[in-house]
Amino acid sequence: MTTLPPLLELRNISYSSPGQSSPLLEGVNFILREGRIGLIGPNGSGKTTLFQIIMGLLKADAGEILLQGKVMEQEKDFRKLRRKLGFLFQDSDDQLFSPTVLEDVAFGPLNLGASPEEAQKISISTLEHLGLKGFEERITHRLSGGEKKLVALATILSMQPKLLLLDEPSNNLDPTTRERLIKILRGLDQAHIIISHDLDFLASTCTQLYAIQDRQLVRCEDKQVHSHEHIHPYGDKPHQHGT
């Protein structure tokens, strides 16, 4: 039986930020075959940097990135990689640049060679899938933070990536939108890596947890999915939760 190469592999990745004497990441190794990975680590530990390195937006000082067994060497390799990986930025304003939602969501498919009609069709169905039917002609920069986050996700999903890299997707979402995002992510077929400080969000959307610790990527073997008490207004009245 032949085994397929991993979807993504990092071999001995090291990186120093400009002007910093000690490396931010050192000898990072990671293999992703499939699945749903959560990534935690303190602020400034290099989580976003790691995503940027994987996408080829920053160049590692040492080490290799392999996509489906092939080493990414030149910019043209990373251009191909970027067609297969969807990167949701920490700040949606960095991701959305077209006047209307439909134009933003159609940009990716058009760039991948879809005809305007195909791109429109894919974009409308992606928006519908994310519960954003009717948002097509909305002015992107006037959307709320949560709406922008979902539209930014739509711009990625419309390209049908094999792997999603989501940088703090639940930040600043109201509880309803957060629950909606959890349902959406749980319903997707693609593998994903989610950076978050929100452990409950990761427990709901991921099956494995990794942490950046001492410049390395380490698997948290002792992850326990658990529930806990919480507080919210009117909690003493009979109520229902989203899930």
Ligand SMILES: Nc1ncnc2c1ncn2[C@@H]1O[C@H](COP(=O)(O)OP(=O)(O)O)[C@@H](O)[C@H]1O
């Ligand atoms: N362009 C840059 N130039 C210099 N330092 C940077 C740059 N981008 C990020 N850094 C530094 O790299 C470190 C890691 O940043 P980042 O990857 O954004 O951390 P995280 O996402 O884990 O919070 C931080 O100390 C940050 O200040």
Ligand SMILES: [Mg+2]
């Ligand atoms: Mg970050």
